[in-house]
Amino acid sequence: MAPRSKKDNEIIKQKRREQIIRHALESFAKHGYHRTSISEIAKAAGISKGLMYNYFDSKEDLLIGVLEFVMPQAVDTIFNSIAKKAETLTPRELMAFGIERFFEVMKDQADLWKLSMSLAMQVSDMPKIHQTFVQMFDMTFRQIEQLLKATGMPDASLKARLITAQLDGIALHYFVMGENYDLEAVKKAFIQELIS
Amino acid sequence: MAPRSKKDNEIIKQKRREQIIRHALESFAKHGYHRTSISEIAKAAGISKGLMYNYFDSKEDLLIGVLEFVMPQAVDTIFNSIAKKAETLTPRELMAFGIERFFEVMKDQADLWKLSMSLAMQVSDMPKIHQTFVQMFDMTFRQIEQLLKATGMPDASLKARLITAQLDGIALHYFVMGENYDLEAVKKAFIQELIS
DNA sequence: TATCTTTGACCAACCGTTCAGTCAAAAAAT
DNA sequence: ATTTTTTGACTGAACGGTTGGTCAAAGATA
Known part of the structure; x- marks a missing residue:
């Protein structure tokens, strides 16, 4: 039939x-x-x-669809490329490499990031979307926590919080300041401080 | 008449x-x-x-009015209280004190901060508002830069970028994660790392 | 009275959402 | 092979509701 x-x-x-x-x-x-x-x-x-x-079903449902489709991709892009190099690099080098990838993806997908951050601040009426963000933040946090533990760092958990915050903070400033923000210099300083 | x-x-x-x-x-x-x-x-x-x-004149004009009225207040609240203590504390202590104040204001005015961040990410069609944000970011940056210079730190400018980014990043995560975010622990770790 | 402030009905434009109806293509029947 | 039936992806006009913005009239003050 x-x-x-x-x-x-x-x-x-x-x-x-x-x-x-x-x-x-x-x-x-x-x-x-x-x-x-x-x-x-x-x-x-x-x-x-x-x-x-x-x-x-609705505009909000469409938004959820967009985020669920596209956000895991961005996270995976970063951490898959890390996983590939996991065998050949020391944990410390791996961190530096991951940071570089992070900034690459951030620049490439600037629009998506801006949208995400903007939404993340105003989701009190959209619990489903809020949950999506919490999950993604948690994902990156745990990935970095694991990397830090591999380097034998004490307080890896807290340190991971600080690092992820700094990364997102730099992204935030870069998006607002635009061309006036010397991302390269900041990135260099950040990695320098992290490795030493 | x-x-x-x-x-x-x-x-x-x-x-x-x-x-x-x-x-x-x-x-x-x-x-x-x-x-x-x-x-x-x-x-x-x-x-x-x-x-x-x-x-x-318009809704957008009202938004500009709100931001221009309220944002300098928040910044001043932090840095005025720092200025008051400037004579009695070492630059290093002053930094720690400023950080504490920052987090206090952030928690007290969480709604304003969320609104600001949300807007800051999507101002491509609102140049005036964009400029307001750039100015405020620059203000806090220069204040911290000055504090760092007072401690005799080399590369104070770059370090100030990293610190302000970290502060705003922590705020961002706190706003998104809410109760699940252990702000006190992160704050402590942040100050610890900064002072040492 | 002359001047400024305040009101709220009003407007055109736009929004997200719905739904009756269309049509090409696939399946079933011949 | 030809005709008929059935499907569901697709359309676009229409709807109820909301919005930012206007303006003539009323109110308040001196």
């Missing part, structure tokens, strides 16, 4: 979802969540406004 | 402005800029919507 194979439909749906997510991310990142309308995203994605609601 | 002396009018206007700003800040901080309507603020301030536009 099925007019179209279920497999085909699943594939089509998945592709569409990703297509919408990609354009939604772009618009959200560029103009912010509240300033972006569903119509805008639909237009950018080349589909009708109504179809958006076949894939996402 | 004026039925009321111009001086009186100026004073009244100033008071009204502050009254509006205070309630606007409260609403903006609680629900975010976009989620807060002019009517809401007017109601909270006990005046009509129309009157709002006698004091501020």
Whole structure:
């Protein structure tokens, strides 16, 4: 009785979802969540406004979809590249390498980061989104904690808190100050202080 | 020709402005800029919507007014209390004292901070607001830079960048994680590392 | 009366969301 | 192979609601 194979439909749906997510991310990142309308995203994605609601129940649901799709990718990009080098580098070198990767990803995905930080500050009415952020913060924290423990550092947990805070703080300042912020110099100083 | 002396009018206007700003800040901080309507603020301030536009040209203008009124206050609160103790403490002790004050203000004015950070990430369409943030970031940076120079530290400028980033990063994490974040322990570790 | 302040009804624009209906393509029937 | 039926992805007009912003009129003050 099925007019179209279920497999085909699943594939089509998945592709569409990703297509919408990609354009939604772009618009959200560029103009912010509240300033972006569903119509805008639909237009950018080349589909009708109504179809958006076949894939996402609401605007907030779309936002959750975007974040859940894209945030783990960013974290994995950093820590996968660390894992690859884990065998050939000392824990200390590994840290330095990880920091470098962090700043690369931060610069590459600046828009996503800005959006995330902006949202993270105002999620009191969006518990699901809040949870997403807490999970991601926790993920990076534990990764760094583990790296520090490998170097035999005492108080690795607290130190990891300080380092992750510093990383995100630098990102914050870089995003606000823009070109006036000498990211390279700060990065160098940060690594220097960390390794010594 | 004026039925009321111009001086009186100026004073009244100033008071009204502050009254509006205070309630606007409260609403903006609680629900975010976009989620807060002019009517809401007017109601909270006990005046009509129309009157709002006698004091501020637009919603964005009101936001600028709020930030320019309230942000220097927060910064001054911290650094004035430092200045008072400047004579009786060593630069190193002064730093520790300043950090303590920083965290106090951060906790007291959490809502304002959240609002500021959230806005700071998405000001590409609001150049005036962007400038306000750059100025304030620069202010705190230079204050800390000066403190560090007083301790005779080399590379005081870069070190100041790292410290301010770490402070704001801790604030960021604290705001997102909430109760799950052991702010006291992090603060202690931060000061410990800074002083030693 | 003359001047300034304040009001709140009003407006046009926009928003997220819904839904009745379309249509190409796949399955079933012939 | 041809026709008929069934599907569901897709459209876009429409809706209820909200928004930032305006303005003529009323109120207050001197």
